[in-house]
Amino acid sequence: MYESALIAAGFAFAWLGLHWYRRRALLLSLAESAARLADGQQVRTSTRRMDGAIGELSRAIDAASRRVVERERRLHSDLRQMRVVLDGMADAVLAVDSRGRLTFANATANRLFALDAHSIQRLIVELIREPKIQNAVATSLAAGGPYRGEIAVTNLDTLGRVHERVFEAHGSSLPGEATTGIVLVLHDVTELRRLERTRRDFVANASHELKTPLSSIKAYTETLLDWGLEDPDVNVRFLTRINEQADRLHQLILDMLSLARLDSGDSGWERRPLAVVPAVEGYVESHRARAESKGLTIVFRTTSISRADAIMGDEEALRQIVDNLIDNAIKYTPEGGRVEVGCRLAADEIRIEVSDTGIGIPRDELPRVFERFYRVDKARSRELGGTGLGLSIVKHLTQALEGRVEVESRLGRGSTFTVYLPRPAVAEAGVAAARPAAAHA
């Protein structure tokens, strides 16, 4: 009896020992799962179906694992989206840690400073040689936050040409501990600054151009009032000058208004098929008397183009383009010279050429003649009644008609200005062909 009690107690101890051992093994396996979970790995415990405390603990670990995995997936997707957004920005974005090492650069920054994945964790001073950028980073890091300044960055292109770009730089501290670092955003304002400069130059030039004829008018008027009224010869001479200067002022104001209309994009030009040959022929005829009175020959010729061939455009715009070019050709061609106006059909465009045998334009001045108020010879242009705006208007008008204008010239031999204008699509051309016939009817 006593023996059997001992045996039973022995069994009980052995069972308890086994049970304790098994429970310990299960708890160790759960502890291992929890450690893997803490490491960010997905876990699935084998004891999740068990009853009691171990089963409950397992299910809690599995549920936590599912939530962690889901959160991580969402985080990755958010990060990917953020990366796409940052890479799509036109601004360059650089993140730099407190030791001056690059921690992030978006696609624009990569392009601008030739950075790549290997640049991450390298020192900014090694990666970006531009002292002003280095200074912006250092200042922003030292201040532990806000920085604002304008930075000009010079780049060499593949042909070795220098390009300067101007950036507005904004530095701010990254959220987190004080040592996290800063983010520098560079916003390209090159075009804005260029436009501001152009506007300033335009205002300065326009004021000067307006002042010149006004000063003349005032001087002649004062002289007349002082003593000139008594002398009939002086009267006529001075009033003629006043009239010329008033005409010049009038032309200048008309040209400035044309440019202002073109700049505002509120030109109101029509876009419809317009037969070119009859129109240009008419413009040439309207200049014939003036050209011939100056002893010039003026001719109009067509090459492989019919009277019905059309451009998409506005008659007033076309008139201003061709008038300005013929006017210049007459102005800058000395007596005995020749002005030739031609229309030619090319595949999908019509070319209008205005050439002369005049004074020509020096090669290095050619790219500038389309700038506002630019004149090769200021005195000569003024004397001939030029405003310095004609070619600028021609350029803007051709662009408004989706075309372009080019110039070739040889000093002392003459110049050729060629305007290229697109032809209407096939369906629209039918309307153009029908129009002249309808007009005759």
Ligand code: ADP
């Ligand atoms: P402007 O009113 O002075 O003629 P434009 O803008 O029409 O102004 O032309 C700019 C400058 O380009 C002129 O001042 C002149 O120096 C030069 N230019 C334009 N057309 C000709 C041409 N056909 N022959 C020679 N020079 C020209």
